[in-house]
Amino acid sequence: MEKRSKRHHTPSPSDSDSAEETRAKDIKERDEFAKRLRKRDEEKVKKVSESSSKRSYEEAAKRLKLEAEDRDKILPKLRIQSRRKYLQKRKDDKVIELEDDIADDEYLFDESILTEREKREREHKKTLLQLAKEHEKARELENVQRYHMPQDLGKGEKGEYIEVDENEKLPNSEQRKWEQEQIKSAFFKFGAKDAKAQDEYELLLDEQIDFIQALQLEGNQEKKDEEKISEYQKARLTIEETKKSLPVFPFRDALIEAIRNYQILIVEGETGSGKTTQIPQYLHEAGFTDDGKKIGCTQPRRVAAMSVAARVAQEMNVKLGNEVGYSIRFEDCTSDRTVIKYMTDGTLHREFLSEPDLASYSVMIIDEAHERTLHTDILFGLVKDITRFRPDLKLLISSATLDAEKFSTFFDDAPIFRIPGRRFPVNIYYTKAPEADYIDACVVTVLQIHATQPLGDILVFLTGQEEIETCVEMLQERTKRIGKKLKELIILPVYANLPTDMQAKIFEPTPEGARKVVLATNIAETSLTIDNIIYVIDPGFAKQNNFNSKTGMESLMVVPISKASANQRAGRAGRVAAGKCFRLYTAWAYKHELEDNTVPEIQRINLGNAVLTLKALGINDLIHFDFLDPPPHETLVLALEQLYALGALNHHGELTKAGRRMAEFPTDPMLAKMLLASEKYKCSEEIVSIAAMLSVNSSVFYRPKDKIIHADTARKNFFHRHGDHLTIMNVYNQWADSDYSVQWCYENFIQYRSMKRARDVREQLVGLMERVEIDMVSSISDDTNIRKAITAGYFYHIAKFSKGGHYKTVKHNQTVMIHPNSALFEELPRWVIYHELVFTSKEFMRQVTEIESKWLLEVAPHYYKSKELEDSTNKKMPKTVGKSANNF
């Protein structure tokens, strides 16, 4: 608190008596509020368990599958099966809904195919030109000897590149030595064994890249045949036999014994060992649930929690949602009978608010701990603390390799239990020299593999949608040029924003005699697994989000991946047979330029909500909270400072009643404050819609390349003259008026998926508003009230149009700009409030709304003095008459 800027009020000593009184009163009210919450929770648990124990298996399974349908990452096989089943079964509402969904999907899908084709033809010439240019560029950069950032490309100036250190050039440099040590076989040349193939391939391809084979990623499965048979047999194996065939099975008894003997155990097991599905069952069988307590297991992803729970329910032959269940946001599929509960890490984190001692659990398993999500990182500290006063609680931290030692140290030297995985060896190849243009290098490598390597699908890791699109175009162009001399190459993109049906294509089996290339973002690193990948191409980059707590600005940058990430990528080649991974960087770069591990999320993002939740859990000293890797000090200070300014903490750093209410919302504290403020301004209906729209990450407007003009005019039809918050409210309300129609979204260039999500979020928020005792009321005719409520939450995010002709933030006096997508881009009002600050090509404010400065004194008198809000010039700002001011 002491770091607050001096221009803000500080309570003066003379106030202190009455201040003490109000503080005591507030804390009393807070505790009473908390008590009411607890009571409501108990009632809710009763209700839920009554209703869900009645629920039939079919119903539960259907719910799961419906959710799965909605998700993008489920195997199409499953989808087809489930669709068929539905059609044969009862034709209840759910089925009709599902059919509609499918029909809608196909409708959208057909359209996108058409436009794709159109686009391809139209841009054919353009692509050729681009290709030529890029080749030129690559040649120019040929001499560059350094692992570099990809955004350097395109700047086109040699001078921007740093040449290698002189040392590295020396004949006996460390690099050389090291590489020689590592190299097992000589140069790996494509098709070297087959002279004929080699000749043919030289004719086809005018470029090639030399690779060097270095280390091998150890596997423990030797022959493919063996696996093939077992794969075939697996289908006919009984569940019991399948369970026995898992690598974890032989360790069953030893594992149970270890858990009996130690309170905390680190389980190190590779994927495919069966640990996630089997260990909870072993513990259940061994009597860990006899006392009426549960076994909990957290997962970083929703799909994982659902599908693993479904699998375990099947193995145990029980109804999903009864003895085995799962709990994720928007959906709690558990009952009072549940003894094995899978959930997302975020769900458990929130659950702490209602059950801070995990009293209903006998064992808690934190799975996939190596992924180091924000939530698991916080759970580490919380759960470690609990084991101190609950000796009966067992704790398992489950992680894939490498990090186990670190976890062990953190958890007071807990023993490490190792379980082997099931994986085939992967040979790793590095480039001999660094590649100047890794997109081009990817294309060349794909073709090299295609021309010379035995059949098997290829997975290429790129950083984003745009890169993937250009790479797809390049590959299409070059394969066309090569013609029929090579076998068919099926080129498929995958990234999160790709429509569901396009995503599903990557799961379709590759036709006989053809080869599939999947161009993916790091979505393919963990979130989805593609069968039959034999070759992986890894340029070594990914996009990463970073939060700068000094400026409060987020940025998305391309950075080199970590060694851990590189190995995860390589591992994707060894799932069905021995594979090969081609790294488009040198062995030297891998060894010396890549970090061991990716910086954990907790050190890279805004911690506002996390800090509030911890405060609500009664953890007052956050600076000394037991973090595995502590977040930057400034990030914590900023979060605390903001919470104080928002009134969530009092000047003693204690949680206030407002803070306790805010903690109920799974959102950024400022957004939570805005929701609370809607009570005073009688516009909770509108604010809840705005909040829901703000939390779907700006992917509401759809903007296909070939219909940019249509999309932009469609977007402008929603514009509100006072700004973006009211614009997105317009979108939501009109969509609701259309009865949540898919067709409406399509016509208005709105992403249906985002809207659906906004609707889910909105429903949840409405429930939470009731929980924090706020009535839902509407004030649609008065946008001033709505804007005041927004201001009450976001008074930290104010910018003022200055004399220099640009905006400056009030807090940091930092020059920022209105994002070109904003409704106010051409308006330039004097005072604006913004939702977020993002650094891309410039410092942009995203989601901007006009306000009046006097409101700041009304909503945040403790934070603003009238003096600093005075306009330095008395002249009115000349306003551009926006052609786009199209109000409702």
Place this chain on the structure above:
DNA sequence: AAGATTCCG
């Protein structure tokens, strides 16, 4: 005049 990586509550 910009441009979406990925999860999670």
